[in-house]
Amino acid sequence: MQAAEVKLEKVGKRYGEQWVVRDIDLHIQRGEFFTLLGPSGCGKTTLLRMIAGFVEPDAGLVRLDGQVVNQVPPWRREIGMVFQSYALWPHLTVFENVAFGLRERKVPRAEINQRVTSALEQVELQGTEARRPSQLSGGQQQRVALARTLVIQPRVLLLDEPLSNLDAKLRIEMRLELLKLQRDLGLTTIYVTHDQEEALAMSTQIAVIDRGRVVQQGKPREIYEQPADDFVAAFFGQSNLLPAKIDRVHDESVVVTVDGGMELTLVLSATAKTVAIGDAVMLSVRPEAMELANAGEPLSNARRIQGRIVASAYQGAFVEYEIAALGKSLKARIANPKGKPLYDCGDAIAITFAAADVTLIAPERKN
Numbered sequence: 168m169q170a171a172e173v174k175l176e177k178v179g180k181r182y183g184e185q186w187v188v189r190d191i192d193l194h195i196q197r198g199e200f201f202t203l204l205g206p207s208g209c210g211k212t213t214l215l216r217m218i219a220g221f222v223e224p225d226a227g228l229v230r231l232d233g234q235v236v237n238q239v240p241p242w243r244r245e246i247g248m249v250f251q252s253y254a255l256w257p258h259l260t261v262f263e264n265v266a267f268g269l270r271e272r273k274v275p276r277a278e279i280n281q282r283v284t285s286a287l288e289q290v291e292l293q294g295t296e297a298r299r300p301s302q303l304s305g306g307q308q309q310r311v312a313l314a315r316t317l318v319i320q321p322r323v324l325l326l327d328e329p330l331s332n333l334d335a336k337l338r339i340e341m342r343l344e345l346l347k348l349q350r351d352l353g354l355t356t357i358y359v360t361h362d363q364e365e366a367l368a369m370s371t372q373i374a375v376i377d378r379g380r381v382v383q384q385g386k387p388r389e390i391y392e393q394p395a396d397d398f399v400a401a402f403f404g405q406s407n408l409l410p411a412k413i414d415r416v417h418d419e420s421v422v423v424t425v426d427g428g429m430e431l432t433l434v435l436s437a438t439a440k441t442v443a444i445g446d447a448v449m450l451s452v453r454p455e456a457m458e459l460a461n462a463g464e465p466l467s468n469a470r471r472i473q474g475r476i477v478a479s480a481y482q483g484a485f486v487e488y489e490i491a492a493l494g495k496s497l498k499a500r501i502a503n504p505k506g507k508p509l510y511d512c513g514d515a516i517a518i519t520f521a522a523a524d525v526t527l528i529a530p531e532r533k534n
C-alpha cells in the first residue's frame with residue numbers, strides 16, 4: 168500500500184460552545200514521522216480521531232492524497248490507529264487479535280495466515296500466536312497493537328501515545344524499534360505525545376499544540392533552538408526566560424539590555440522582526456548554554472548577570488545548578504565538568520552566555 172500524504176485545512180472541532188481544536192493547518196508529507204506535541208487536553212487525540220474518521224470536524228477539510236475525506240467512514244480511509252490503551256481483545260489470542268481487521272475485510276484464509284505471520288515477524292513476536300494479551304508483557308501487548316494495525320497495510324499510521332504505559336527502559340527500546348520499522352516501511356506516521364524528549368528523538372516534523380491551536384511547527388532542532396514563544400520554550404525542557412528591553416534596532420539586529428545591565432546584540436529572526444525600541448521582551452536561554460564564572464572576575468555588568476548558587480547536583484557527565492538571579496530561579500547545566508570549578512550552595516557567581524544561544528521572544532503571541 169502506497170503511503171499517503173495528509174492535509175488539514177482550517178480544521179476545527181467544537182463540543183457544545185467550546186472549540187477544542189481551531190484553525191488547524193497541517194501538511195504531513197508522505198513517509199514523514201510527524202509528531203503532535205502538547206500538554207494534556209490540548210486536542211491531540213481529537214486531531215488524530217478526525218484524521219482517522221472517528222470524529223467529524225465542525226470546520227475545515229481533511230485530505231488524504233488531495234481527496235477530501237470528511238464524509239468517508241474510518242474503515243474506508245485505510246488508516247491504522249494504535250490507541251493509547253492498546254484496546255486488544257482480552258478473550259482473543261494474539262493471532263486472532265492481529266487477524267481481526269482482515270477477517271472484517273473478508274480476506275481469504277490463506278492470505279490471513281500469511282499476513283498475520285509476517286506482521287508478527289515485523290514486531291518480533293513470532294511464537295506468541297496462541298497466547299492471550301494477559302499472558303504478555305506491556306511491551307509485547309504494545310507490539311500486538313502495532314502488528315494489528317500494520318497487517319491492514321495502512322496508508323497512514325496514527326499512534327496515540329503508544330509508549331506511555333511502558334517503563335523508561337522499555338520505552339527507549341520500543342522507540343528505536345518503532346522508528347526503524349517506520350523508516351523501513353516508509354509509512355506516513357502521525358505520532359501523539361506530551362513527552363518532548365520522545366518528540367525530539369523520533370520526529371521529522373513537530374507541531375506544538377496549545378489549547379487547540381498549532382503554535383509552532385518545524386524540525387526538532389528548529390523548535391528546540393528557536394522556540395516561537397514562551398510556551399514552546401518552557402514546554403521543551405527547562406528554559407531560562409530573562410526579562411529584557413530593546414535598546415536599539417538595526418536592520419538585521421537589535422541591542423537588548425537584560426534586567427541587571429547585561430547587553431547583547433542579537434541577530435533578528437523572522438519571527439521577531441516586529442520589535443521596537445523600548446519594548447519589553449523575553450530572552451530564552453537553555454541551561455546548557457549558560458556559562459558560570461566566579462563573581463570576582465573582572466567583567467563589567469554589561470557582560471554578565473550576577474547570581475548566587477541555590478542548589479547543585481553533580482551528575483558525572485554534567486553538573487546542574489539552580490541559581491538565584493534577577494529575582495528568578497535560573498538553571499545552568501555545565502557539561503563535562505572535569506577541570507572546571509564546582510560551585511557550592513551560597514557561592515556568588517556570574518552568568519554569561521553567547522548571543523548566538525539566545526532566542527528573542529516578543530511579548531505577544533500573534534495568532
Ligand SMILES: Nc1ncnc2c1ncn2[C@@H]1O[C@H](COP(=O)(O)OP(=O)(O)OP(=O)(O)O)[C@@H](O)[C@H]1O
Nearest residue numbers: 182183187205206207208209210211212213214361
Ligand atoms: N466527546 C467529548 N465531549 C466533550 N469534550 C470533549 C470530548 N472529547 C474531548 N473533549 C475535550 O476536548 C479537549 C481536547 O481533548 P483531547 O482528548 O483531544 O486532548 P489530548 O490533547 O489528547 O489530551 P491528553 O494528553 O490528556 O490525552 C479536552 O478539553 C477534552 O475535555
Ligand SMILES: [Mg+2]
Nearest residue numbers: 211212213327
Ligand atoms: Mg489524548
